[in-house]
Amino acid sequence: MSEAVEYDVVVLGGGPAGENIVDRTRAAGLSTALVESELVGGECSYWACIPSKALLRPALARADARRVPGLAGAVQGPLDTAAVLAHRNYWTGDWKDQGQIDWIDSIGAHVYRGHGRLYGVRKVAVTSPEGEHHILSARHAVVVATGTRAVIPDLPGIAGARPWTSREATSAQEAPGRLLIVGGSVVAVEMATAWQALGSQVTVLARGSGLLPRMEPFAGELVADALREAGAVVRTGVSVEAVVRDGSTGPVRVVLEGGEMLEGDELLMATGRAPRTEDIGLDTVGLPAGRWIDVDDTCRVPGHDWLYAVGDVNHRALLTHQGKYQARITGAVIAARAAGTPLDTAPWGAHTPTADTRALPQAVFTDPEAAAVGLTLAEAERAGLRVRAVDYDMSGVSGAGLYADGYKGRARMVVDLDREVLLGVTFVGPGAAELIHAATVAVAGEVPIQRLWHAVPSFPTISEVWLRLLETYRG
Amino acid sequence: MSEAVEYDVVVLGGGPAGENIVDRTRAAGLSTALVESELVGGECSYWACIPSKALLRPALARADARRVPGLAGAVQGPLDTAAVLAHRNYWTGDWKDQGQIDWIDSIGAHVYRGHGRLYGVRKVAVTSPEGEHHILSARHAVVVATGTRAVIPDLPGIAGARPWTSREATSAQEAPGRLLIVGGSVVAVEMATAWQALGSQVTVLARGSGLLPRMEPFAGELVADALREAGAVVRTGVSVEAVVRDGSTGPVRVVLEGGEMLEGDELLMATGRAPRTEDIGLDTVGLPAGRWIDVDDTCRVPGHDWLYAVGDVNHRALLTHQGKYQARITGAVIAARAAGTPLDTAPWGAHTPTADTRALPQAVFTDPEAAAVGLTLAEAERAGLRVRAVDYDMSGVSGAGLYADGYKGRARMVVDLDREVLLGVTFVGPGAAELIHAATVAVAGEVPIQRLWHAVPSFPTISEVWLRLLETYRG
Known part of the structure; x- marks a missing residue:
């Protein structure tokens, strides 16, 4: 040495x-x-944020375009999967x-x-x-x-089943015919969105009662609804007990608690990190x-x-x-x-x-996008704070309806009633990923509610949800 | 009585x-x-914001989709103009x-x-x-x-020329073959964007040296570049001296200073408000x-x-x-x-x-979108403030490049060096209209730069331009 x-x-x-x-x-x-x-x-550049967003953006852009009269007709067909994967390869530098x-x-x-x-x-x-x-x-x-x-739980048969982790899910060079996804968090829902749009038949198997368990409950609900509308199967409250794969090219099967068996061509284990x-x-x-x-x-x-x-x-x-x-x-x-x-x-x-503890933001690039910063209502209540959750159905915002015909989305802000500042904000809907930074500035900046009244959203933007939230809070 | x-x-x-x-x-x-x-x-619901955004959104969504590999091929064709106009009619309640x-x-x-x-x-x-x-x-x-x-200047021949104002431009029931637009402000550039996308051959005739004269100069430059790329003719520094229209169905002609004559099927006078x-x-x-x-x-x-x-x-x-x-x-x-x-x-x-004076936001729904809040550099300097403009080329933001292949955009923040707060922010680029509210919160909230460092943009969003601006300011 x-x-x-x-x-x-x-x-x-x-x-x-x-x-x-x-x-x-x-x-x-x-x-x-x-x-x-x-x-x-690192992981971000080659097997996470960058390739996943490169896979997701076409799915989200197509979903957006399908909600625009006069354009929708042109985008009813499938994505050009080869072009999407080639673009993803470009963004990862071909893993160099x-x-x-x-x-x-x-x-x-x-x-x-x-x-x-x-x-x-x-x-x-x-x-x-x-x-x-x-x-x-x-x-x-x-x-x-x-x-x-990635953590893969030690299930019977898992070793021989060659499961995907986030790495394979973001770097695969073709769409599997049928993709089973075990998990309900970000990796699971993002990869379900991407591969379903790229031609796979996706089945999501989540153990919890809903998807995206770290966000406000409505986030997982809206994302599950949309995945189902896109043709994916989403099942919650199910537990995988064993995995079976015979030979090197055959299908993979998962055995659920209770004995039901599901078959796929690939199996993504999106079951946490170590x-x-x-x-x-x-x-x-x-x-x-x-x-x-x-x-x-x-x-x-x-x-x-x-x-x-x-x-x-x-x-x-x-x-x-x-x-x-x-x-x-x-x-x-x-x-x-x-x-x-x-x-x-x-x-x-x-x-x-x-x-990290007071204004942590996250954006999930599903359709609809889900984005949040700071505390959820449940987190704020657990912290013993005197709070009020203010909810707004984003379909009531003109800018949202003009952005996407039939816009579906929901917003929540969690107000600290003692300090009259925002502790957390969640937006779920098309475009939410770019909406959340305004909330991050408000939460990290501890901008008083009274001052937020002077932060005027431009008309007609989706951001006008801010005005509606403040009006709802005022009651 | x-x-x-x-x-x-x-x-x-x-x-x-x-x-x-x-x-x-x-x-x-x-x-x-x-x-x-x-x-x-009022004007907004029937002859301004609402119908203009309904006309523009398909143009912008198509422009976005064209920048997404795997989707671009599907959207090379024209918009379904009839569908767009019908949707616009819906949003105005058919003017009821x-x-x-x-x-x-x-x-x-x-x-x-x-x-x-x-x-x-x-x-x-x-x-x-x-x-x-x-x-x-x-x-x-x-x-x-x-x-x-709308104000229509008292040009020779204008009365008989039946010019459009913003009202006709937002409520027209078919796309004119050739649309001449006099003006360079918001109405002019938005209607140029919409009608060029809906099938008209648009010519913009602006008197000033650039478009969008109330914004940072790069806003008008980027919008002019994109209008030209879309096939419109954009001319600045030109003055219309007279207008000629013969009969009730014939073309309209404008005479420029110097004698040049241009012909169109309709003439939009976007020349200010009274x-x-x-x-x-x-x-x-x-x-x-x-x-x-x-x-x-x-x-x-x-x-x-x-x-x-x-x-x-x-x-x-x-x-x-x-x-x-x-x-x-x-x-x-x-x-x-x-x-x-x-x-x-x-x-x-x-x-x-x-x-109204300290944090006035505006979003222009062109391609690229242009959005700003607060003071421009020139306005801040005229006000005698000690300021620094911090610029960033948004094509350098990963989230922007992933949003749109070949993303073009630019950001500027104007920093009050004495108080270390933002006086104004301008974003020009796809998605800018929804980016600006974060700046509106920062400017209206007078959030100190030091605190903005803790407002972390999610990766990979276009909003990460905030990090780049702050890093550029730190130098």
Whole structure:
């Protein structure tokens, strides 16, 4: 093993969170190494956000076009699946990361390709694919940003059934004839939407009582309705007990609790995520392997003043944009501590990711889109806050009806009655993914309701739902 | 003439502003009469926002669909113009207002159909189409909300040329073969977009150096580029000197400064608006006829403690949503004064339309959409503020590229460097109309830049342009 190469900061994992740490520490003039065992850019660029959105956008654009008189007739036919998949391939760079490597080079950071493991305090050992070893030492910080992997439950027969995870679902080069999807969260509903539109017969099997269980209940209801209208089968409250696949080309069967058997050509297990921390040397610094990494409000690991964890791996918020946000803030934290300048860790300060708990946004690119920020009504009530939920049927908004004939959608805002600010907002309907940022600004900005009256939505936009929500609140 | 019928409030003009006054004064328990000489619902419902958006949405949805691989091939053909026009007719209620009348009835206000004129202090005289006369007297307030009409310049030959105004352009029952449009503002560019997409050959003749002169210069540039790409002719810096039309079915010709002559089948004069105040009895209370009505910061006419003017007619902001906003606030003002409760007229208070000057939003439904709120750079500089404009090419946002292949768009935020808040934001690009409300919340909410860092845009949305703007500002 060679002598240690010293950097100010060593980052383990080159997904969006890791890349943003590098961006920030380099901007602060700190020498930085990035260790990545697969593709720089991470899950988001190759097997999640980017390819899934590339698959979904044509489905959503077609759904939008079908709701427009004068245009609808032209788009009743199927999508050109080959063109959609080719475009998806383009957006993933055909699963090559040279573009990201070039960017890292351009900002003067160093990429180590290989498996990185903590190697005691302030040290990382890297084993390259060619079997070379490097020891990197970090003057100021090691940042773990290794993300998550899909969890497949240990069902009888699962190993031989070659199930898809989000990776195969986003990178498949043809549409399966029949796609069984186990799960009801974002991956399940987005991939159901995409593949049903691309020609598969999709069946969604969700264990819970509804889809999108982390959102307001109406989100999952509207998405389930629309999936069914698109021709998918959606079943909730069902539990898969076993999986059967014979040979290498045959169909796959799932056995439900009660004995019912369903057959498909592929099986997507969208059953959750686990931290990629099994084999990154956490034991060498006295931390448990295979678990989420606990962090304080600067994303630093308690008891290890040189060790940070950002992005999915710290379990604060499993979302690309939020990992990037944590990374921007933690990058500033590391730079400030390196420079010996004081931190601002008060809520909403420059050095603590307050939005993780107070204004976490999410957009689900189904038809209809579902987007939310902050607390749901149930979450706010569980937190013991005095709140009121204000609901509005978005089909009553002129701008929505003009956007899409027969617009279906629903909005909810959760008002903190003591402070008269918004704690959370949910929009479900065509276009909701771009509507939610206004709510994110209102929630993160703690803009008083009284001031929101002066934030006038343009007529006739879908955003006029804001006026209707405020009018409904006023009663 | 009959004896006066007494109401708490009499509203002259049943467009969006007038209707919202009625809504608010009725909610406060004040008896209210509404006088309307044409259709209740006003210009917006029949000859502006609603029909224009109904004409434009198919054009924009088709443009969006054409930028989506796998869908683009299906939408290369023309729109079904008859279907679009029929849908537009539906949205205008075939130019009947029974739905609006029903709503007014449902809230217990009284509609007088006919021409209303002030008739001295606190009085309005109404002449119905059948020649009946009514005198209405107002205990608390008369509100003038008569709006505007199109201005047609007095060019040689114009009278015999039967030019279109916004009314004919939004209500036409077939697409003209060749449509000449004189003007470069919102009506001109929206109608150019709609009719070019619906099959007309459009020529835009703008006097100014660019289109959309009230927005940041890049808005008009991007819209002009796209109109040209769609096949329209756009000429700026040209002046129409005369108009010629022979007979009742022949073509129309315009003569440009310099003598060049252009021919079309119809001519839209989109050359500005004038207040509808010529014949509403302003002289009976000592005010000049035919002018915009000056108001104070509660929309009350100085020197007349019973007289208000809301919406276009007060010239604060010629936009439907802003007229409605003024009406909500002025309705509250009238109710408070009637009840003898104190007003909050401090900036952003409940009783003054601060957003008219500080956070005025506008969305233009062209392809690309152009939307803005607050001050442009030039306006901020003219106001003597210490500002910085932060620009971002929206094609660099992943969510934009995934939304539309080859996305073209541009964003600008104008930062007040002394207060570190946003004074104005402009977005131009597909989807911009729904992006702007986040900026409206930020500008009206005076959310500090430092806090906007915690308003995380979801990935991958077009809204991530916010992150890029903030990063660009940080430098």
